[in-house]
Amino acid sequence: MKQRLAAIGTVETLPHRVAAFLSREIESGELNPGARLPTEQELSEKFGVSRNVVREAIAQLRADGMIEARQGIGAFVLAPEQRAAIRIDREALKDTHNMERLFELRCILEAESAALAAARRDQGHLDSIKAALDRMGGEERWEEGSIDADLLFHREIARATGNSYIHTFISFVCEQIRHSIHYARMTNPLHDLVEINVGEHVRIYEALVAGDPAAAEAAMRAHIVGAANRVGVRLPLQKTAGAK
Amino acid sequence: MKQRLAAIGTVETLPHRVAAFLSREIESGELNPGARLPTEQELSEKFGVSRNVVREAIAQLRADGMIEARQGIGAFVLAPEQRAAIRIDREALKDTHNMERLFELRCILEAESAALAAARRDQGHLDSIKAALDRMGGEERWEEGSIDADLLFHREIARATGNSYIHTFISFVCEQIRHSIHYARMTNPLHDLVEINVGEHVRIYEALVAGDPAAAEAAMRAHIVGAANRVGVRLPLQKTAGAK
DNA sequence: TGATACATATCATCCTACAACCTAACTCGA
């Protein structure tokens, strides 16, 4: 609990701010791939911080594969395809359009993963999923506990695919969405009435128990479209309308 | 070109090594979420480096949401769900089993994205895709240029979905796979004969031109399964065998 | 002209010092 509060009220350290500034400059195209960054000293003067702070910021960008530092020469912007990490700008998610896109990605990932999970799950997986389902059973409204249980439900399904990368990616995307919605609720009380539809979850679970990939996929797809609708995002997936 | 050489022969800086060590300790569970890391001074003594180096390493982990540092108290391991970035351990990819999992994830992402692209592509997208296709047309073997063209082909399709997140995720996964295969070829000349199957690419392109989502999805799925086979990875996707 | 040596620029690492902040123990009065 204390952890969460701290995570939200996190003070922006100087290195973080410098890194964010440079990162934005790169993303926006002001610094093109191949371009050389100012020297560490120039940056430290420009931002009015010590060279240490600049170095920590650059260490961050370098770890992400956004820039490459060469001793004796300088630091250079790398091409986007050379990124070593995926990071989602939470600011951008305040735009509904971006949220819509992220839901679409989530739908792709989770729908097929549900099918895989249906084919591969064992009893242990089913027990974990059922436990998460029970935890959100009582509550129809989005309380903290229910949200956590909802996330856990999805993560456990991802885990049942037996593919750790799938688990990582789905956890990540879901967490970004959760964080963004949580933030929206804090700033705009209107969002307080968002519900969790337990029925949709039950249908997914039943398909998993039955070991029916097609049914699991369809149920998951319907659920995510529903979830998106409930937070005010309508998904333009042609799959849900037409195919199968 | 020079850039690529430098990127491959990158010297492991001290902060990078320290970060990798701590990261592994966290991933492996030796440091559980909530646990406190040793102080910066202890770490600097343990690794025999300056406190500055330790700080740069920690800045990295912090940016990824793996740890949280609190002034006056210490640094603490965060729960995996709180990660702010996705990063794939390239060491782990040397294990065929992990490579198989990554291909599976790629298949999920790209197959459905191909369907979306078929529904949404405009003429500009088709032109870009065709250009990439032509670039690899002549070569049947995996030369540097062909590999780049292959990657570009996939990235352009991802772009045609109109969803920047899908584009980012697919680019990232493809790049990890490319890097790993490139590395394998360097160390083991046996891999030198891997081919690019142009026919599979053409079939995908034709489905996109026709605007046929189902055909595009099927062609992409077949292509990725084929590509995996050609690098010695067999995909256990039940989708390819049974459904549709 | 060509090769070597030197000067310069830049990142990599180290060191020390101080500020900001937290914790816990300690003091002292009621």
Place this chain on the structure above:
DNA sequence: TCGAGTTAGGTTGTAGGATGATATGTATCA
């Protein structure tokens, strides 16, 4: 004894300088 306030020590955050390693360009000299 108890509780509030104070103090001391530890830890991260930031600053600034010094030195080593590496790449580049320049000047010198055979």
